[in-house]
Amino acid sequence: MSQLEFHKVERHFPVKRGLLDTLAGRPGISLHAVRGVDLGVRPGEILGIVGESGCGKSTLARIGVGLQPADGGAVIFDGQPLDGPDPAGRLQMVFQDPYSSLNPRMTIGAQLEEVVARYQPRLSRAERRTRVQGILAEVSLVPETALKFPHALSGGQRQRVSIARALCPGPEILIADEPVSALDASVQAQIINLLKRLNRDKGLTIIFISHDMNVVRYLCDRVAVMYLGEIVELQESADLFAAPAHPYTRALIAAVPDVRRRQALAEPIAGEIPDPFAVLTGCRFATRCPLVEAACHSPQSMRPTSPTGLVRCWKAPATA
Amino acid sequence: MSLLSIRNLQTEFQSPSGIARAVDGVSFDVEPGEIFGIVGESGCGKSATCRSILRLFGGAPARVAGGQVLLQGVGDLAAMPERELAQVRGRDVAFIFQDPLTALNPTMRIGKQIAEVILRHRKVGRAEAWAAALQLLRDVHVTSPERRLDAYPHELSGGLRQRVVIAMALALRPQLIIADEPTTALDVTVQDQILRLLRERRDSLGTSIILVTHDLGVVSQICDRMAVMYAGRLVETGRVRDVLDAPSHPYTKALLAALPGQISRDRELTPIEGAPPSLISPPPGCRFAPRCAFAQARCIDGGPPPLLPRAGLAPGHLDACVLNEVTHVAA
Amino acid sequence: MTVLKNLLRSPAGALGLLMLALTAAATALTPLLSPHDPFALDFANAMQSPSALHWFGTDNFGRDVFTRVMAGAVYDLRLALICVFGPMAIGVLIGLAAGYFGGRVDAALMRLTDVVWAFPFYVLVLAIVGVLGPSETNLYIAFFIVNWIGYARIVRGETLLIARMEFIEATRVLRYGKPRVMLRHILPNAITPALVYSMSDVVLTVQAVAAMSFFGLGVQPPAPEWGLLIVESIDFMREAPWMTIFPGLAIIWIGIAFSLLGEGLSTALKPKG
Numbered sequence: 021m022s023q024l025e026f027h028k029v030e031r032h033f034p035v036k037r038g039l040l041d042t043l044a045g046r047p048g049i050s051l052h053a054v055r056g057v058d059l060g061v062r063p064g065e066i067l068g069i070v071g072e073s074g075c076g077k078s079t080l081a082r083i084g085v086g087l088q089p090a091d092g093g094a095v096i097f098d099g100q101p102l103d104g105p106d107p108a109g110r111l112q113m114v115f116q117d118p119y120s121s122l123n124p125r126m127t128i129g130a131q132l133e134e135v136v137a138r139y140q141p142r143l144s145r146a147e148r149r150t151r152v153q154g155i156l157a158e159v160s161l162v163p164e165t166a167l168k169f170p171h172a173l174s175g176g177q178r179q180r181v182s183i184a185r186a187l188c189p190g191p192e193i194l195i196a197d198e199p200v201s202a203l204d205a206s207v208q209a210q211i212i213n214l215l216k217r218l219n220r221d222k223g224l225t226i227i228f229i230s231h232d233m234n235v236v237r238y239l240c241d242r243v244a245v246m247y248l249g250e251i252v253e254l255q256e257s258a259d260l261f262a263a264p265a266h267p268y269t270r271a272l273i274a275a276v277p278d279v280r281r282r283q284a285l286a287e288p289i290a291g292e293i294p295d296p297f298a299v300l301t302g303c304r305f306a307t308r309c310p311l312v313e314a315a316c317h318s319p320q321s322m323r324p325t326s327p328t329g330l331v332r333c334w335k336a337p338a339t340a
Numbered sequence: 341m342s343l344l345s346i347r348n349l350q351t352e353f354q355s356p357s358g359i360a361r362a363v364d365g366v367s368f369d370v371e372p373g374e375i376f377g378i379v380g381e382s383g384c385g386k387s388a389t390c391r392s393i394l395r396l397f398g399g400a401p402a403r404v405a406g407g408q409v410l411l412q413g414v415g416d417l418a419a420m421p422e423r424e425l426a427q428v429r430g431r432d433v434a435f436i437f438q439d440p441l442t443a444l445n446p447t448m449r450i451g452k453q454i455a456e457v458i459l460r461h462r463k464v465g466r467a468e469a470w471a472a473a474l475q476l477l478r479d480v481h482v483t484s485p486e487r488r489l490d491a492y493p494h495e496l497s498g499g500l501r502q503r504v505v506i507a508m509a510l511a512l513r514p515q516l517i518i519a520d521e522p523t524t525a526l527d528v529t530v531q532d533q534i535l536r537l538l539r540e541r542r543d544s545l546g547t548s549i550i551l552v553t554h555d556l557g558v559v560s561q562i563c564d565r566m567a568v569m570y571a572g573r574l575v576e577t578g579r580v581r582d583v584l585d586a587p588s589h590p591y592t593k594a595l596l597a598a599l600p601g602q603i604s605r606d607r608e609l610t611p612i613e614g615a616p617p618s619l620i621s622p623p624p625g626c627r628f629a630p631r632c633a634f635a636q637a638r639c640i641d642g643g644p645p646p647l648l649p650r651a652g653l654a655p656g657h658l659d660a661c662v663l664n665e666v667t668h669v670a671a
Numbered sequence: 672m673t674v675l676k677n678l679l680r681s682p683a684g685a686l687g688l689l690m691l692a693l694t695a696a697a698t699a700l701t702p703l704l705s706p707h708d709p710f711a712l713d714f715a716n717a718m719q720s721p722s723a724l725h726w727f728g729t730d731n732f733g734r735d736v737f738t739r740v741m742a743g744a745v746y747d748l749r750l751a752l753i754c755v756f757g758p759m760a761i762g763v764l765i766g767l768a769a770g771y772f773g774g775r776v777d778a779a780l781m782r783l784t785d786v787v788w789a790f791p792f793y794v795l796v797l798a799i800v801g802v803l804g805p806s807e808t809n810l811y812i813a814f815f816i817v818n819w820i821g822y823a824r825i826v827r828g829e830t831l832l833i834a835r836m837e838f839i840e841a842t843r844v845l846r847y848g849k850p851r852v853m854l855r856h857i858l859p860n861a862i863t864p865a866l867v868y869s870m871s872d873v874v875l876t877v878q879a880v881a882a883m884s885f886f887g888l889g890v891q892p893p894a895p896e897w898g899l900l901i902v903e904s905i906d907f908m909r910e911a912p913w914m915t916i917f918p919g920l921a922i923i924w925i926g927i928a929f930s931l932l933g934e935g936l937s938t939a940l941k942p943k944g
Contacts, residue, residue: 072527073498085844105844113844121837125859134855135845174615185841204381204554209598209611216608231528234557238600238609257605275532277557279584279601291483292499292530 022098022110024084024193024225026059030092031079035297049297053079055249056093058322061193066219066226068240068257070233070272074293075246077229081197084227085113109139109189116198118178122170128181129166132156135188151188159184159214176207183214193225194218200235212239233276237261245269248296248304251322255329265325265336268305303333311335341412342369343515343548344393349407349418351385351392353400353619360619362388362402364572365644370516372412373546375539377563377580379553381595383616385572386552390518393417393550394429412515431461434509438521440501444493450477450504451489457511476507479544480537499530503537510541518550523558535562556596560584565656568592571617571627574647578657588650589659591628626662638662677939684935690928698744707735709742709895718911728913730904736914739895740921746896747925750807751876754814755869761815762822763865767853769823770830770861781827784820792817796879800888807890810883814876821872822865829861863940870933874926881922897922 032050054076061067069077082088084095086105095102097111105111115121123131132152136143143151153163159180170178179199186194196215200208216239218224230236236243236257243260245253245268253266264270271289291308302317303309309316315334322330323338351363362385370376378386391397392404394417409417414432417425429435437443445453454473458464464472470489477485480503493501502522509517519538523531539562542549551563559566559580566584567577568591576589587593597610614631617623623630625640632639639645639662649657650664678684697704705726713733721728727736769780787795799813833839834857842852881898883889890896892903897918904914 072529087840087843105846107846109845111844113841115837115840117837121841123838123856123860126856134847138845138847182841185845189845205556206381206595206598206612209600209609212600213608213611233528234599234601238603238605271529275529277532277535277555277561279556279560279596279599282561282581289529292497293527 022192023063023096024061024111025096026057026080026084026093027096028093029054029057029080029083029090029095031076031083031088032091051296052249053296054083054090057249057251059244059251059254061225061227062242063192063225064219064223065241066215066228066239068228068230068236068243069246070230070236070243071246072231072272072293074248074296076249077246078197080246081113081195081227081229085111085195087113110192112186112189112191112194114179114182114186114194114196114199116201118175118182118202121182122178122185124170126169127166128156128168128170128173132166132181132185132188135185139189155184155187158187158218160210174207175203176210179203179211180214183211183218187218191224193227195227195229197229198231199228201230201232208235215239233261233273245272248293250304250332251330252305252332253325253330254322255326255331259326259329263326265329265331266305266333267309267311267335343372343412344370344550345408345410346389346393347408347410349389349392349409350405351388351402352405353388353402355401355620358620361405361572361622362619363392364619364622365407366569366572366574367407367647368567368574368577370548370550371565372515372548373542374564375542375549375551375562377551377553377559377566378569379556379559379566380569381554381616383571383619384569385619386569387520389569390435390520390550390552393518394433394435395422395425396429396435427461430457430514431512432514433516433518434512434514436502436505436509436517436519436522439525440498440505441493443505444501446493448492449489450491450493450496454504454508454511457508461512472511473507476511477504479510479541480504480507482507497530498526499533502526502530502534506534506537506541510545510547513545514547516548516550518552520552521554522551524553524555531558538562556584556599557601568595571622572619573627573644574660575628576657576659577647578654582654582657586653586657588653588657588664589628589661590632590634592659594631594633626660634663636663675939678932678935681935681938683931684939687928687931687933687935690924691932694744694748694925694928698741701738701741705735705738705741707738709734709738710893718907720911721913727917728911730900730911730914731907736900736917739900740897740917743895743897743900743918744921744925746890746894747877747880747898747922750810750880750890750896751873751925753811754818754876754880755872757811758815758818759822759865759869759872762819762824763826763858763862765819766823766826766828766865767830767858767861770827771834771849771853771857777827780823784823787817788820790817793879793882796883797886797888800883805883805888805891807894810880810889818872818876821868825865825868826861829864830857833857833860866940867933867937870929870936873929877922877925 031054032052034048034050037048057080071077083090086102129152133148136148136151152166156163156165161177161180200211212235215226219226228240240257243255243257244251245266247268253269261273264273289308294307301319303320306312306316320332320334322332325331325336325338347367349363349366350361353360353362366389378389380386393409395404404418407418411417411432414428417428451470451473454476455469458469458472474485474489477488482488482500482503523534526534535558538549541547553559563580565578566580567574570591576583576592583592587596594612598612600609603609612631617627625642626645629635629639645660645662647658647660649667650659651667711734715733716729717731717733719725719729725735727740730736765780769777795817796813799816800809803809803812839856842856880889884896884898884902890899892899900918901915908915
């Protein structure tokens with residue numbers, strides 16, 4: 021089982037400058053989508069990455085699978101720096117939108133057989149078909165699905181096909197970018213169960229990107245919370261939800277509506293995600309944090325907060 | 341006397357494969373000053389229902405095919421000619437759409453858009469309308485409101501845009517606001533703020549709100565009463581705490597059971613197998629029967645199961661499951 | 672295929688196909704239906720009005736108009752199809768490359784497109800044929816140089832949209848080769864508007880070819896190309912209007928057939944959902 025690690029990964033998107041900016045001599049600005057992320061993925065775990073818009077989780081996912089390069093730092097996979105998607109197909113991805121993640125003009129069977137042909141070229145046509153049938157069964161789809169086009173399938177079925185496609189090369193790590201966000205709650209449960217089963221029965225490591233705290237709490241073993249490009253907290257799932265250490269994590273959890281009760285009385289955090297172009301030293305949550313002090317404006321680093329947890333806040337409870 | 345009474349509403353959509361009855365005999369009341377939630381999954385007809393109230397179909401081939409939409413002090417909106425209904429929109433009933441980016445005119449400044457709503461319905465001068473717009477932005481807690489009046493929609497964040505949309509909805513002090521998935525496109529922390537804002541505005545102004553959503557948590561957060569919708573029909577209605585804490589229709593129960601929020605990590609989630617039925621040729625009797633764990637023969641005999649008070653339920657809590665014993669209440 | 676089925680299901684597509692089928696049948700059966708040779712001169716029977724012997728009458732050389740119009744069908748259709756689908760192939764590949772590779776490749780190809788686009792269509796075609804000399808082959812050359820631009824633009828636009836879709840991202844994770852992605856995944860999805868456009872292009876090209884004949888720069892006599900038939904009939908319009916009417920009707924007929932087919936294709940090719 022290969023290790024996947026993020027070492028101080030950075031990603032900037034330079035913003036194209038207009039002619040006036042160039043003439044006025046204004047310096048180029050970049051969007052720092054990911055800043056200094058250190059993260060080690062444990063083999064066989066389901067690691068959740070949560071955050072709201074602009075936190076960089078989707079970008080981080082694409083860097084992790086090799087679709088985008090790291091501008092700073094590196095992703096180490098199987099001891100080597102990652103330079104594009106893994107040729108052996110051990111790192112795979114499942115996407116968010118069931119409606120654009122499959123080729124509308126190819127049958128399911130054709131799309132899956134294409135993957136098998138690419139990664140197991142020695143198989144005969146019949147053996148390929150058999151393997152595709154086997155993978156369809158693994159994601160609980162009937163064999164006839166192979167003959168259908170994507171438009172004949174429901175959103176939930178399409179996501180299963182996406183997962184099947186990712187399973188064809190026989191991956192070790194699956195990065196799932198909001199795989200259930202576009203599905204109804206009753207269908208989400210099917211896909212979540214499937215992912216859990218794949219993790220448990222095949223030892224598939226899963227990195228699960230989501231904005232939905234309820235799903236993450238249920239599915240993930242560990243959770244990393246991201247805010248404006250940084251990881252602000254990394255803990256075992258149970259610990260994170262029982263005792264969130266970072267003020268942003270606390271606010272995030274408090275904001276999630278609970279079916280069992282009416283709204284909590286605690287005041288929500290004020291304001292919104294600030295301008296991602298703003299150059300801030302120190303804690304990027306400081307502009308909205310109820311506990312902010314002068315010391316918060318110096319650069320913050322991750323500190324241990326529980327036997328296995330880390331938090332990027334000097335005020336959080338620390339372990340010895 | 342209810343503020344809004346919907347009686348046996350039916351709405352049809354034209355599609356290449358036939359006519360879809362998106363709303364098939366829906367009846368419910370909304371009281372003055374209450375927040376009423378309509379919840380259901382995609383395709384259940386909740387959006388079609390609330391659009392039918394104002395006949396706002398956005399050019400889609402849809403029409404209200406039957407039923408009444410009785411608004412207190414105004415009349416039956418379903419039967420009203422378009423010209424009269426146009427006056428009702430904005431003045432008596434306002435609508436908040438899901439995507440604030442497309443609900444606002446991208447080429448017009450915010451202040452002008454809000455002022456325009458006021459100027460169109462009330463005989464006031466421009467200065468007065470502008471001052472009213474400023475006050476409305478303050479009411480929805482927009483920071484630096486004077487500056488925002490001059491801003492264009494794309495310069496604002498999603499949450500701010502939704503606040504502006506709410507301000508516009510409140511501009512004429514309508515009796516009723518219909519909000520169709522107003523927070524679905526927003527981050528959860530911003531959603532929390534917007535939902536609180538809606539509740540606060542209701543508390544100050546006494547405006548009723550119909551809140552359409554797929555998220556049971558949102559309903560739990562701010563709604564007073566709610567209705568659960570499936571395949572064009574209501575299957576359960578009642579006070580929010582009654583329905584969510586003691587659900588009585590199998591669909592509501594299944595929906596709650598599928599949520600990961602409360603399940604322990606070592607148990608599997610229980611999805612609802614199958615898919616919602618076609619609205620062009622729906623199954624007879626109860627439409628949830630094909631997917632229901634408790635279905636029996638009498639579930640598919642006969643016509644649409646009516647919403648009735650059932651034994652053991654709190655007052656005002658109704659469901660449409662024929663297997664539940666009816667409480668004999670004096671009509 | 673499902674496309675054919677869908678095509679037949681739409682009234683426009685079905686009618687268009689029917690009209691084309693009738694044309695093809697009539698053309699194929701002409702030797703049986705009419706014993707006349709389209710090129711045989713017969714001055715004795717010149718300028719005869721339509722009759723049982725000569726369904727469309729005869730022209731000033733005594734040639735049977737019906738046979739010539741039918742023979743012209745083969746001519747005009749061959750011309751139109753080569754002048755449309757040849758440039759279409761070129762334009763589609765250019766558009767795919769521009770949209771997929773982006774950057775300098777896109778910039779270079781689009782500048783090339785702009786240069787060709789800058790010249791009015793007819794001016795350029797006339798100039799090329801004028802320089803090379805009027806003949807069928809040179810007509811093809813002119814159209815191949817000029818007619819690919821619309822397809823390049825259309826397909827480039829579609830490619831830009833499709834390249835952003837998640838199933839294309841998936842091909843990158845799976846490390847599919849670029850040719851495979853472009854031809855197997857992007858092309859089938861990008862080509863629909865180009866196909867629909869090609870139908871109206873056929874109509875326009877038939878008319879353009881006929882117009883070329885007006886300038887004497889197209890097909891040369893005695894070829895029975897419809898435009899040429901009309902040109903040759905102008906002097907005799909008063910005495911023998913049938914010489915003009917029937918080729919004209921033929922052009923209209925083909926135009927309607929392909930327009931309907933295009934409309935039907937547009938509906939049939941939509942991937943539902």
